[in-house]
Amino acid sequence: xxxxxxxxxxxxxxxxxxxxxxxxxxxxxxxxxxxxxxxxxxxxxxxxxxxxxxxxxxxxxxxxxxxxxxxxxxxxxxxxxxxxxxxxxxxxxxxxxxxxxxxxxxxxxxxxxxxxxxxxxxxxxxxxxxxxxxxxxxxxxxxxxxxxxxxxxxxxxxxxxxxxxxxxxxxxxxxxxxxxxxxxxxxxxxxxxxxxxxxxxxxxxxxxxxxxxxxxxxxxxxxxxxxxxxxxxxxxxxxxxxxxxxxxxxxxxxxxxxxxxxxxxxxxxxxxxxxxxxxxxxxxxxxxxxxxxxxxxxxxxxxxxxxxxxxxxxxxxxxxxxxxxxxxxxxxxxxxxxxxxxxxxxxxxxxxxxxxxxxxxxxxxxxxxxxxxxxxxxxxxxxxxxxxxxxxxxxxxxxxxx
Numbered sequence: 045x046x047x048x049x050x051x052x053x054x055x056x057x058x059x060x061x062x063x064x065x066x067x068x069x070x071x072x073x074x075x076x077x078x079x080x081x082x083x084x085x086x087x088x089x090x091x092x093x094x095x096x097x098x099x100x101x102x103x104x105x106x107x108x109x110x111x112x113x114x115x116x117x118x119x120x121x122x123x124x125x126x127x128x129x130x131x132x133x134x135x136x137x138x139x140x141x142x143x144x145x146x147x148x149x150x151x152x153x154x155x156x157x158x159x160x161x162x163x164x165x166x167x168x169x170x171x172x173x174x175x176x177x178x179x180x181x182x183x184x185x186x187x188x189x190x191x192x193x194x195x196x197x198x199x200x201x202x203x204x205x206x207x208x209x210x211x212x213x214x215x216x217x218x219x220x221x222x223x224x225x226x227x228x229x230x231x232x233x234x235x236x237x238x239x240x241x242x243x244x245x246x247x248x249x250x251x252x253x254x255x256x257x258x259x260x261x262x263x264x265x266x267x268x269x270x271x272x273x274x275x276x277x278x279x280x281x282x283x284x285x286x287x288x289x290x291x292x293x294x295x296x297x298x299x300x301x302x303x304x305x306x307x308x309x310x311x312x313x314x315x316x317x318x319x320x321x322x323x324x325x326x327x328x329x330x331x332x333x334x335x336x337x338x339x340x341x342x343x344x345x346x347x348x349x350x351x352x353x354x355x356x357x358x359x360x361x362x363x364x365x366x367x368x369x370x371x372x373x374x375x376x377x378x379x380x381x382x383x384x385x386x387x388x389x390x391x392x393x394x395x396x397x398x399x400x401x402x403x404x405x406x407x408x409x410x411x412x413x414x415x416x417x418x419x420x421x422x423x424x425x426x427x428x429x430x431x432x433x434x435x436x437x438x439x440x441x442x443x444x445x446x
Contacts, residue, residue, distance in 0.1 A: 056174040056175070056237060058234060059170075059174070059231075059234045059235070059236065060170075060171060060174060062227055062230055062231050062234060063126065063166075063167045063170060063171070063231075064167075064187070064188055064190075064191045065191065065223075065227050066126070066129070066130060066163055066167070066191075066224070066227060067163070067167075067188055067189075067191040067192045067195070068191050068192070068194050068195040068198075068223075069133060069195055069220050069223065069224055070159075070160060070163065070192055070195065071191065071192035071193060071194065071195025071196040071199075071305075072195040072196065072198070072199045072216070072220055073102070073133065073136060073137070073156050073159070073160075073220075074102075074192075074196070074276070074279065075196055075199060075200075075279050075280075075301060076137075076140070076199060076216070076217070076220075077095065077098060077099050077140065077153075078099070078279070078280045078281075078283070079199055079200060079203045079298060079301070080203060080213055081095055082294065083213050084140070084149070087143070087144060088143060088144065088145055088146040088148075088149050089144075089145060089146070090145075090146035090149075092406060092409060092410060093403075093406045093407060093410060094146045095146065095406075096402045096403055096405070096406025096407075096409075097146070097150065097402075097403055097406070098146055098149045098150050098153050099153065099280070099398075099402035099403075099406075100398070100399045100400070100401075100402045100403040101150045101151075101153035101154050101156075101157065101399075102153050102154075102156040102157045102160070102398050102399075103157060103394075103395045103396065103397065103398025103399025103400065103401075103402075104154060104157060104395075104399045105153065105154035105155060105156060105157020105158045105159075105160070105161070105395075106157040106158075106160050106161045106391065106392075106394065106395030106398060106399075107157070107392065107395040107396065107399060108154070108157070108158075109157065109158045109161040109162065110161045110165070110388040110389075110391055110392050110395060111385075111388055112161075113125060113128075113129075113158075113161040113162045113164075113165040113166075113388060114165045114385040114386075114387060114388030114389075115385065116128070116162075116165075117162075117165040117166045117169060117387075118169075118239070118385060121236065121239055122166040122167075122169060122170040122173075122236050122237075122239065123166075123231070123234075123236045125162050125165060125166035126162065126163060126166040126167065126170075126231060127228060127231060127232065128162045129158075129159045129160075129161070129162030129163035129166065130159070130163075130224050130227065130228045130231070131228070132155045132156070132158040132159035132162065133155070133156070133159045133220070133221075133224050134221055134224065134225070135152060135155040136152055136153065136155040136156035136159060137217045137218075137220045137221050138152070138217070138221060139151065139152020139153075139155065140152050140153065140217065141214045141217040141218070157395065157398070160391075160395075161388070161391065161395070164387055164388075164391050165385075165387045165388050165391070167188070168188075168369075168372060168376075168387050169239075169387060170236055170237060171188075172376060173236075173237040173238065173239065174236075174237040187312060187313075187316050187366070188366070188369055189308060189312045189364065189365055189366035189368075189369055190308075190309055190312040190313065190366075192308070192364075193305045193306075193308035193309040193312060193360070193364070193365075194305070194309065195305075196279065196301060196302075196304070196305040196308070197302050197305035197306060197309065199216060199301075200298040200299060200301045200302045200305075201302060202215070202216045202219075203216065203298060204295050204298050204299070207294070207295055208295060255378035255379060255441060257379065259437060260378050260434075260437055260441070261375070261378070261379065261389075263430055263433055263434050263437065264371050264374060264375045264378075264390065264434065265389070265390065265392075265393040266393070266427075266430050267329065267333075267371045267427065267430055267431060267434060268368065268371055268372075268390050268391070268393035268394050268397075269393040269394065269396060269397045270333075270397075270423050270424070270426060270427035270430065271333070271363065271367060271368045271371065271427065272368060272393075272394045272397045272398065273397045273401050273420070273423055274333075274336055274337075274340075274359075274363045274420060274423060274424055274427065275336075275359060275360075275363040275364040276397065276398065276401060276402075277401060277405060277416060277417075277419075277420045277423075278304065278340070278356075278359050278363070278420070279301055279304060280401075280402060280405070281405060281409065281413060281416050281417075282297075282300045282301070282304070282352065282356065283297035283298055283300055283301065284297075284409060284413055285343075285347075285352075285413050285414075285416075285417065286300060286349060286352055288413045289347050289413070291347065291348060291349040291352065292349050292352075296349075300352055300353065300356045301356070303353050303356040303357050303360070304356040304357065304359055304360035304364070305360055306357065306360065307356065307357035307358060307359070307360030307361035307362075307364075307365070308360035308361060308364040308365045309360075309365075310361065310365075311360070311361035311362065311365035311366075312365045312366050314365070315328065315365050315366045315367070315370070316366065319370065324435070324438065324439075324442075325370045325373065325374055325438075326374060326431070326434050326435040326437075326438035326439075327435050328367065328370060329367050329370055329371060329374075329431050329434065329435070330428065330431035330432055330434070330435050331362075332362040332363065332365070332367045333362075333363075333367070333424065333427045333428045333431050334428045334431075335358060335362040336358070336359055336362045336363040336424055337421060337424025337425060337427070337428055339355045339358040339359050339362070340355065340359065340417055340420050340421050340424060341421050342355060343355040343417065344414060344417045344418065344421065368394070371390070372387065372390050374434075374438065375387075375390045378441070405419070
């Protein structure tokens with residue numbers, strides 16, 4: 045009983061801030077190849093499709109490590125799992141920077157996927173255990189996205205500076221390694237909340253929540269796949285769209301991702317406040333998916349740079365402002381018995397997207413960049429219909445639990 049009281053009184057703000065700090069660099073890792081695609085294509089002696097294959101390796105790395113990372117998180121603790129995730133990023137950033145073939149870069153990119161898996165399966169459960177109230181967990185999970193947005197705002201500005209000042213393109217890679225190393229040292233001295241997953245009886249909770257994985261779990265996995273696909277397609281190929289259609293220079297096209305990140309950063313706090321006020325998160329997910337799809341449709345029908353700037357802000361604000369995290373919070377609400385493994389399963393759908401989409405869209409780009417966004421719009425329509433089903437099931441779940 046004393047330990048429980050201590051846990052409730054203890055402030056986990058320094059820990060959570062440090063955990064979130066990692067996600068600045070996860071945000072950078074997601075776009076650092078596409079932001080440097082011209083010079084990396086030359087350094088790796090690769091085609092555009094081969095560079096897209098390297099980006100796909102991040103998703104493959106997640107797939108290969110998610111079950112293991114979820115198991116380690118539940119079995120050996122969130123702290124060890126998080127430190128492993130940071131260490132993998134050293135290999136990722138360093139390997140990409142010094143690779144001189146796309147095959148070597150592919151191996152380094154796998155470690156980016158390993159890092160994603162280990163960070164996700166330790167961070168989200170740790171937050172849920174530090175702040176066990178449902179609304180707190182949901183709103184804090186959304187705030188995670190703000191730090192990803194910070195990274196995706198800063199990196200295009202740094203990359204544009206490297207290009208305009210003719211500086212060494214690898215400086216941002218080295219900065220990532222340095223800051224992550226400092227955060228790793230800080231985390232080693234932080235106390236994590238008690239790992240509660242192993243203390244919960246699985247069958248009891250499933251009967252209590254009355255959620256069905258065959259329906260509720262699967263629809264949330266579909267949401268995870270499509271949500272990630274939509275904004276990753278955008279951040280990977282929007283600059284190329286602007287360049288290929290003659291709407292912007294290479295340096296100016298990179299600013300689209302900074303605008304996207306501003307939209308994401310601002311709306312993260314709006315979404316967190318909405319959820320904190322008690323908004324049904326399944327309805328928020330549905331609304332955001334619909335706006336994202338309409339925004340991409342507008343960009344393809346009216347291709348000019350001013351429209352792209354507005355769409356960048358909207359896609360950042362509605363696709364990447366924490367709705368993936370809201371889906372995860374809903375998944376943990378439905379199935380709280382093994383937080384690390386449930387997070388791993390939800391993230392598995394993300395991993396499949398990260399592996400397949402860059403490779404698939406890379407071939408589309410070689411034919412016509414517009415095909416990529418026609419494809420994204422189709423995914424968005426499917427995603428919206430899926431979220432309507434999620435919202436209906438969630439309403440039923442709430443009614444049965446009351």
